[in-house]
Amino acid sequence: MLSEKSRPLISATLPLVGSRMGAITPNFYSRMFAAHPELLDGLFSRANQGNGEQQKALAGSIAGFATALIANPDVIPEQMLSRIAHKHTSLGITEDQYQIVYKYLFEAIAEELADVITAEIAEAWTEVYWLMADALLKIERGLYALQANDKIWMPWTIVEKIPAGTDCITFVLEPADDTPVTVARPGQFVSVKVPVSDGLLQCRQYSLSAAVDSTTHRIFTTKRDDGGEVSPVLHNAINVGDVIELSNPYGDVTFDDGDGPVVFATAGIGCTPSASALRSLVDNGGDREVLVLHAEKNLEAWALREQMTSDVDAIDGAQLQLWLEEPADGFHKGFMTLEGLDIPADASMYVCGPLPFMKAIRNQAINAGIPSTKIHYEVFGPDLWLAGAN
Template structure:
């Protein structure tokens, strides 16, 4: 918790720092990368720096953490910290790097705010920073300790590469050495690190789209990003037989151990965690009530449609509803051929709307897709009586949910 000395200073200066954090963070990254360009080689995403999402995510996290300390003095924002820690560990962030961040972040704060940063203000915000950093380091050490090995990056060989839609590709990897592998959990992701066009290493996170609990294979499904750095290399250059570096599995939005109803609401390539969860439920013969909801442009663009349809048919208590922007009545026939029956497949035209369907009571909701989609569906779920505490979400790339809320 904040000290009695720091609390009134943070209360007084949070509006100022919050209003300037969007200018402070670009300056911070500029300073840090100038002094430590090696951090762009395999740790920080160059693309996220270029489009500004990393800066927005950092700004949102700092503002959210400071606000929480003021409004909830006896607790820490565990959900926020957990999400950040899982992303950090998937990139191999180490404790010593927090000192580097501190140095250049506070140089940026002092440069931007000038005389407003008195010794008292600097000391108070230093306290906030290290409360957050120390909490993250503790969580990250625990996550590293849970792994079956002490390595950050391990070689995995591509054994299958199959189109999942015109713009997506499913990759299947097997271990390329004898490093013990950690079983994942449905909903978790791995980082993939590869050299891009100029030789710089870049890492991206991809959800385990099937067989998440296996230690013998990793399955991911990626979307081609025209103009991106990593996905074009994955889709166009990486071939069966190639060896790629993967991290251990991480991610805190995972299938719970209960037996209550589930709602899986996804859009676009956000279907990957739902597909992973459905595969696990089907494999284990689950009797849970499952409502899988997916939105896409068309049947052709729906990645993993066959896998999801087949697994829904294998789960006694599951049904699937699909919203397509382009109406395609033949979807019912696809459902029938996938699993021998289409009674549990509902089709809709347009955008996902929870008002159109009955939701199971006391359900846990999992969201994945573009941020506006998740915010809209979350609001619809709450309007239909689902508590916010039972709604979980996964974000591809930096988490801008926090940034948009501050």
């Protein structure tokens, strides 16, 4: 809990610290990577450093955590931290790395706030940092303990590369050794680690798109980003028979096992976690009311079209609505809208796609009467929505 001594100091300085986080976080990362360049090899994403998304996410999460502590000083907002913890565990973050982050983050704070910072203010923000770090470590220890093995990375052999829509490929992998395999849940992801053009290892997270409950296969689907570092390597340089490293499955946005209506609203490659949930509904049976909403540029671009349409057909009463930017007979034209759709008020909704799409659909869903607590979203990359970025 946040101490009575620190609470007024954090409350008074939060607006200032928040306003300067845009300078603090790049300063911090610059210092840390200069001292520990090894952290860019298989841990931090150079792409997210280059485009500023990681800095924005870190700044927003710290400010958001401090705001939550001021509002409820006796409660650690563990639910808010869960998504960060799942990302950390998929990358193998260790306790000693929190000390490294603390050192260089607070050096950056001291430099950027040199005109106002005092020993008391620094002590208060140190308390906030370690409350957040300790809460994350607690969650992460629990997540590691749930795995079927004690490894961070495991070798998997690519046995199929299946074209899946415009610029997309579905990868099918089998274990390359006898490490026990953790059964995943629909909606979860794995981190994938590959060497990029200059030999540095880089990681990305990909949602499992099928066979989540298998101990013999991992299946994920990726869209090639021609300006990226990892997806072009996977698509163009990694071949059937090659061995790559995967993490255990993680992710807190998982499909529930209830019996109420469910709505999937996705756009583009954001269909992957919903595809795994649909496949689990087919495999496990049941009579849930299912509404699948998807938006694409055109039919050919839909990465998991055949899998998802066949699964919808296999579920009694399931419905599919499709929006296409390039019109085609029998489908909605333009961008997805919930207007005019009959969405059950007690439905659970799962949303995945570009951030503006998710924000728009979430607002429409709330206006349609779905409680915000029943709307779940998955963000690919640093969670700028959770961080409060606009």
